[in-house]
Amino acid sequence: MTIPDPWPAPRALSPVDLTVSLPGSKSLTNRALILAALADAPSVVRRALRSRDTVLMAAALTALGAAVDTSGSDWRVTPGPWRADAEVDCGLAGTVMRFVPPVAALADGPVAFDGDPHMRNRPVGVMLDALRGLGVRMDDTDRLPFTLHGTGSVRGGRVVIDASASSQFVSALLLAGARYEEGVDVVHDGPPVPSLPHIDMTVAMLRQHGVQVDASVPDRWTVAPGPVKAVDHLIEPDLSNAGPFLGLAAATGGRITVRDWPAETTQAGAALRDILSSMGCEVSLCEEGLTVTGPDRLVGVDLDLHDVGELAPVVAALCALADGPSHLRGIAHIRGHETDRLAALATELGALGADVTEHEDGLSFRPAPLHGGLFHTYSDHRMAHAAVVLGAVVDQVEVENVTTTGKTFPDFPGTWSGLFTGAEG
Missing domain, CATH: 3.65.10.10 (Enolpyruvate transferase domain)
Structure with missing residues (x-):
């Protein structure tokens, strides 16, 4: 499959209802x-x-x-x-x-x-x-x-x-x-x-x-x-890579189950359960996996993500969609990840209309209408994850270098596109 660059993020036309399996951690x-x-x-x-x-x-x-x-x-x-x-x-x-x-x-x-x-x-x-x-x-x-x-x-x-x-x-x-x-x-x-x-x-x-x-x-x-x-x-499924999928349920008000979610784990991605719950989602763990059901409107949050900074990009995308103000803090260290993620998130979310303020150790959001545009990834797979979550609910979002997701998720674009029955790009 040839993947265009920039890549038109698939748009969800209705709340999703899906079960997904993830690659290993x-x-x-x-x-x-x-x-x-x-x-x-x-x-x-x-x-x-x-x-x-x-x-x-x-x-x-x-x-x-x-x-x-x-x-x-x-x-x-x-x-x-x-x-x-x-x-x-x-x-x-x-x-x-x-x-x-x-x-x-x-x-x-x-x-x-x-x-x-x-x-x-x-x-x-x-x-x-x-x-x-x-x-x-x-x-x-x-x-x-x-x-x-x-x-x-x-x-x-x-x-x-x-x-x-x-x-x-x-x-x-x-x-x-x-x-x-x-x-x-x-x-x-x-x-x-x-x-x-x-x-x-x-x-x-x-x-x-x-x-x-x-x-x-x-x-x-x-x-x-x-x-x-x-x-x-x-090897357990990569729970941090569950971020965009569970974020899709949260953003669309739909439901997604991630198969084989471990009852006990040392992975940082386990924090998604509490984070999404605090944003208004229903979260349940059963034998099949972890199920997240999104709310009618996402709730703004004040979160210290110091211990789970790799989750910040997807959480930031959801904060940009939330119905109230949000503040993400304790994540100055993610400036030294694949890119300066705080600066990159502030720039790219702001370019799509988000009311976002960059701080030394985090980001603040106030509700604002979003619009389409080009979302740069800076060769950072987590930035691409944030972009596709937004693209699922915002018209005409294009993702630059979406193939950078291959760093931790083989054929992420193909997997993501396959989730959208009747989606439009």
């Missing part, structure tokens, strides 16, 4: 791949998400010496001796840029990292400084591209970092820490760490692999040195 898949490559025997990542980010992770680990068979829906990972003189392409994947260097430090020789042009603007210096403090030698830089010069082992030990820009700095060190001679003791010193559920996810998965992790002290995580046991993982 990127966050779980990439953590599972890292731990499988560090493990003491082969293992399988079942129902792995096949997207640009996860394929880049598999390629990075393969470049370092692991064997990752991605030919089927279940990916088999065989740890191998770490290779030097490797090159790692990070693309636009923050998990590759931040999770792989602590693993590559175990190689005996140089490993070079680079990525898409925009990735050279994303912060990684905190983690590179942390690795230097743990005994790893690398180029004197705080941005891509950089080269890490491994010696075959890492001393490890205690390191103090400011992880207020990204929880990935903590997760990156924890994932590899058990393979360091002294383990790793990560102390956060700074403003609150965003997206804490992602660190909880990392800790839970480490423990599944038999790694001893002490997270009993706030802002401190200690991983004991030792083996990483091989464990097969079954």
